[in-house]
Amino acid sequence: MDKYTIENLELFYGDFKALKNINMKIQEKEITAFIGPSGCGKSTLLKTLNRMNDLVEGCKITGTVKLDDQDIYGKIDVNLLRKRVGMVFQKPNPFPMSIYDNIAYGPRTHGIHSKAKLNEIVEKSLRDVAIWDEVKDRLNKSALGMSGGQQQRLCIARALAVEPEVILMDEPTSALDPISTSKIEELAMDLKDRYTIIIVTHNMQQAARISDKTAFFLLGEMVEFDKTETLFSVPKDKRTEDYITGRFG
Amino acid sequence: MRKYSENIMKIVFLTAACVSIIAVILICVFLFASGVPAIKEIGVSDFLLGDSWKPNQDLYGVFPMIIGSVYVTAGAILIGVPIGLLCAVFMARYCPKGLYKVLKPAVDLLAGIPSIVYGFFGLMVIVPLVQGSLGGSGKCLLTSSVLLGIMILPTIISVSESNIRAVPEYYYEGSLALGATRERSIFRAVLPAAKMGIMAGIILGIGRAIGETMAVVMVCGNQAIMPDGLTNGVRTLTANIVLEMGYASGLHREALISTAVVLFVFILIINLSFMALKRRADR
Amino acid sequence: MKKIGKGSWEQFWLTYKNKPGSLAVLICVILAAAITVGVLFSLIIYILVNGVVHLKPELFAWEYNTSNMSMMPAIISTVYITALSLLMAVPVGIFSAIYLVEYAKRGSKLVKVIRTTTETLQGIPSIVYGLFGYILFVITLGWSYSMLAGSVTLAIMILPLIIRTTEEALISVPDSYREGSFGLGAGKLRTVFKIILPCAVPGILAGVILAIGRIVGESAALIFTSGTVAQVPGSLFDSARTLSVHMYALLSEGLYTNEAYATAVVLLVLVILINAFSGFIAKKLATR
Numbered sequence: 001m002d003k004y005t006i007e008n009l010e011l012f013y014g015d016f017k018a019l020k021n022i023n024m025k026i027q028e029k030e031i032t033a034f035i036g037p038s039g040c041g042k043s044t045l046l047k048t049l050n051r052m053n054d055l056v057e058g059c060k061i062t063g064t065v066k067l068d069d070q071d072i073y074g075k076i077d078v079n080l081l082r083k084r085v086g087m088v089f090q091k092p093n094p095f096p097m098s099i100y101d102n103i104a105y106g107p108r109t110h111g112i113h114s115k116a117k118l119n120e121i122v123e124k125s126l127r128d129v130a131i132w133d134e135v136k137d138r139l140n141k142s143a144l145g146m147s148g149g150q151q152q153r154l155c156i157a158r159a160l161a162v163e164p165e166v167i168l169m170d171e172p173t174s175a176l177d178p179i180s181t182s183k184i185e186e187l188a189m190d191l192k193d194r195y196t197i198i199i200v201t202h203n204m205q206q207a208a209r210i211s212d213k214t215a216f217f218l219l220g221e222m223v224e225f226d227k228t229e230t231l232f233s234v235p236k237d238k239r240t241e242d243y244i245t246g247r248f249g
Numbered sequence: 250m251r252k253y254s255e256n257i258m259k260i261v262f263l264t265a266a267c268v269s270i271i272a273v274i275l276i277c278v279f280l281f282a283s284g285v286p287a288i289k290e291i292g293v294s295d296f297l298l299g300d301s302w303k304p305n306q307d308l309y310g311v312f313p314m315i316i317g318s319v320y321v322t323a324g325a326i327l328i329g330v331p332i333g334l335l336c337a338v339f340m341a342r343y344c345p346k347g348l349y350k351v352l353k354p355a356v357d358l359l360a361g362i363p364s365i366v367y368g369f370f371g372l373m374v375i376v377p378l379v380q381g382s383l384g385g386s387g388k389c390l391l392t393s394s395v396l397l398g399i400m401i402l403p404t405i406i407s408v409s410e411s412n413i414r415a416v417p418e419y420y421y422e423g424s425l426a427l428g429a430t431r432e433r434s435i436f437r438a439v440l441p442a443a444k445m446g447i448m449a450g451i452i453l454g455i456g457r458a459i460g461e462t463m464a465v466v467m468v469c470g471n472q473a474i475m476p477d478g479l480t481n482g483v484r485t486l487t488a489n490i491v492l493e494m495g496y497a498s499g500l501h502r503e504a505l506i507s508t509a510v511v512l513f514v515f516i517l518i519i520n521l522s523f524m525a526l527k528r529r530a531d532r
Numbered sequence: 533m534k535k536i537g538k539g540s541w542e543q544f545w546l547t548y549k550n551k552p553g554s555l556a557v558l559i560c561v562i563l564a565a566a567i568t569v570g571v572l573f574s575l576i577i578y579i580l581v582n583g584v585v586h587l588k589p590e591l592f593a594w595e596y597n598t599s600n601m602s603m604m605p606a607i608i609s610t611v612y613i614t615a616l617s618l619l620m621a622v623p624v625g626i627f628s629a630i631y632l633v634e635y636a637k638r639g640s641k642l643v644k645v646i647r648t649t650t651e652t653l654q655g656i657p658s659i660v661y662g663l664f665g666y667i668l669f670v671i672t673l674g675w676s677y678s679m680l681a682g683s684v685t686l687a688i689m690i691l692p693l694i695i696r697t698t699e700e701a702l703i704s705v706p707d708s709y710r711e712g713s714f715g716l717g718a719g720k721l722r723t724v725f726k727i728i729l730p731c732a733v734p735g736i737l738a739g740v741i742l743a744i745g746r747i748v749g750e751s752a753a754l755i756f757t758s759g760t761v762a763q764v765p766g767s768l769f770d771s772a773r774t775l776s777v778h779m780y781a782l783l784s785e786g787l788y789t790n791e792a793y794a795t796a797v798v799l800l801v802l803v804i805l806i807n808a809f810s811g812f813i814a815k816k817l818a819t820r
Contacts, residue, residue: 050426077546083428093419096442105437106427155423162427255721262635265627266646269695272688273649276656279667335564343561352565354811355572361803362575363749365776366796369783370575399571406568430547432554460657462752463780487659494663494756509663513656520655524648
């Protein structure tokens with residue numbers, strides 16, 4: 001099943017064309033990786049998928065982005081879209097409140113206030129990201145006291161707590177140490193049974209390790225999009241080959 | 250020669266830097282030295298807790314004025330803080346650039362208007378309004394609170410605005426990405442992060458309100474009695490000083506200076522809590 | 533397929549139709565800003581509309597007497613007192629900031645004490661300054677109600693403002709300038725006066741202008757220090773009333789509302805000009 005269908009997508013920051021004629025279909029319950037040198041548009045494309053680009057002044061979009069056949073730039077409630085499409089940021093960004101309140105923030109936003117229900121959600125989300133045992137005794141402590149890796153997993157748990165269908169990850173491990181990174185990678189692979197995951201990474205090995213499909217971007221263009229194995233072993237485009245063999249980037 | 254002048258100037262700079270220390274010491278010493286003996290003479294509890302201020306009968310109880318100041322300040326906070334905080338949110342998070350160029354100077358100007366002009370405006374506009382709609386003389390607790398609420402707006406707004414702006418953008422984005430509305434993201438994710446700074450701003454506002462003199466004296470009614478109701482007159486500590494200092498003598502004059510001592514102690518407490526909060530907010 | 537714009541009403545409706553709470557908050561936020569601006573404009577317009585008609589030429593006559601409440605002496609006194617206060621506060625404030633920024637060791641005990649005291653000074657209400665000035669200068673030193681007593685009081689009052697703005701201006705001068713000057717063999721003193729201070733002038737100036745605004749608007753601290761005599765002062769030890777005090781005196785006598793209106797107009801225009809000028813300098817600073 002196609003989760004996202006992107007057709008003729010172009011994106012402008014003022015006069016600058018940041019994305020050029022993107023066409024792609026993103027599969028459900030798979031990990032899709034976006035790779036490419038910095039400034040290639042991979043993060044920009046990610047942010048069009050939950051309309052975080054709306055925050056950028058002077059940002060214009062043409063073409064269509066469909067989530068399950070619904071045009072997300074059409075007549076929709078953006079808040080509901082973002083509930084369906086969770087996001088994990090480059091730098092872990094837990095709110096300055098307790099671990100519990102961080103997880104409960106999303107459900108509360110969407111109208112869940114029953115204490116029992118919230119407890120259940122908090123526990124389940126933290127178990128999903130495998131830090132329940134580490135933090136269960138200090139749920140009321142500030143989330144800012146956790147380590148970077150724990151914070152990032154908390155942020156993933158926070159995203160899971162609103163029961164999204166898709167999780168967007170914007171270079172989620174670039175601020176983390178190698179051990180935390182591998183934990184996040186394992187987590188992503190565990191989660192793909194239940195969620196569609198799209199991950200932007202500057203780390204080609206990471207894309208090769210965890211993703212099912214990979215898209216390579218260069219200067220706002222999608223150069224190649226294929227099964228990860230294929231893209232890394234027999235790239236069709238010369239530019240992809242140059243990039244994955246490390247000739248630039 | 251050069252070494253010589255370097256050293257001389259260093260001492261000059263150091264001396265200048267010590268002027269503010271000397272000033273604070275002088276203010277404390279002279280105020281307490283002139284005010285405390287009168288408190289002793291009147292009796293600490295008669296002075297602080299006595300509920301009648303009748304200089305012609307040698308009765309000097311400032312309790313009604315303390316309560317008056319507290320009420321008026323509380324009213325000003327009740328009015329000024331919500332409006333100021335929401336306005337700061339507007340300026341930091343909603344305001345289009347073009348409008349900001351009007352709004353920011355407007356808030357600065359609000360801070361620059363002399364108290365006496367505020368008092369005059371209160372007297373000519375707010376007093377008749379309150380009189381017309383609620384009866385009474387119009388010079389009352391409510392009028393004073395409204396006027397002071399307006400006067401502390403710029404303090405609340407500028408301190409809150411800069412603290413809201415200092416909150417990293419990723420709290421806001423993190424909340425939006427969970428499907429929260431812009432409003433929920435600002436009020437539940439951004440504002441809690443700016444809490445300490447905003448509290449510091451409110452305390453600064455309290456200091457302004459409790460110390461304000463010329464505007465309040467025009468609109469508060471100035472009855473030296475326990476305040477009893479929103480539309481009845483009150484007298485604040487500051488008003489007490491201004492009203493009677495011009496003609497007072499002897500113990501009466503000293504009692505007025507003692508009134509200033511009470512006010513000064515209030516202000517010192519407020520200042521200390523402001524500094525403590527600011528330090529925590531800066532961390 | 534037609535796109536709906538980010539700022540369109542349709543998008544707005546789609547976002548808020550299920551979120552009445554958020555919509556209410558949004559309305560409150562806009563309302564609060566509107567109230568703030570509304571209050572300011574109604575104050576300015578009210579004073580100007582009612583006051584301008586009372587701005588008669590004779591109010592600017594040289595002489596103040598019982599038949600003509602001229603504000604000219606008050607204007608002149610305001611200029612005198614402003615100049616005197618600045619003359620005292622600006623050098624002390626600048627030197628003090630130079631010590632704090634260029635000489636003192638960061639976090640030394642003295643710096644902490646100075647910071648605490650300047651913050652304390654900043655929080656003291658003007659009426660307390662007024663009484664202090666009255667006790668120390670008027671009574672103890674025997675200067676009686678005088679321009680000098682008023683100016684010294686105000687100088688202490690604006691000192692923290694001058695120190696803070698100068699400090700900020702000095703800190704914003706890049707360290708490379710200092711290093712460059714030291715590198716050429718210039719001493720510390722020369723560096724401060726020839727290199728750092730000139731760079732900091734606009735910032736200091738913006739602070740001085742703000743201080744002028746505070747002096748012009750001050751009344752509570754002056755009533756019991758420089759007194760309320762409405763004549764042009766002949767010497768430092770003569771009593772003098774500034775415009776704000778003049779306005780207070782007119783109002784407390786209760787008979788001169790029209791003259792008070794006229795004075796309010798002059799004060800308001802002065803304050804607007806002062807604010808505009810300080811804003812202009814701040815903008816210059818920002819674009820530099």
